[in-house]
Amino acid sequence: MPKGTIEHANLTVTNPExxxxxxxxxxxxxxxxxxxxxxxxxxxHVGSESAYIALYTNDTAKGGYSKSQPLNHVGLLVDDLGAAERVVIAAGLKPFGHDDYEPGKRFYFFDWDGIEFEVVSYE
Structure with missing residues (x-):
């Protein structure tokens, strides 16, 4: 049986920088x-040595995506949830849905294009 991991995700955004x-x-x-x-x-392409997110744009990228159309959210694992939330707030985005259940604590946010991200920490 093969084993795998996510190597990258490719998202269309209005401002990849x-x-x-x-x-x-x-x-x-x-x-x-x-x-x-x-x-x-x-x-x-922004990420680590083993995985990344490709942030693509073109002249037709408009953003304004709706949750579950077709993507529900992208999960990001961090080692410091509080520091991560401060980064999101400093970027002018609004964290919501704070929760604590196995396997860790988490919150969610929508980026500028309406893409939802879940930020989770196992610490």
């Missing part, structure tokens, strides 16, 4: 690559 900066601050990630996309537009 702004989104990349948020993830750098929120998760301690770095920019792995940026440049023109194979399908037009441009992309920034």
């Amino acid at each position: 702004r989104s990349a900066e948020l993830f750098k601050q929120l998760c301690g990630w770095h920019e792995r690559w940026s440049g023109p996309s194979m399908m037009g537009g441009r992309t920034i």
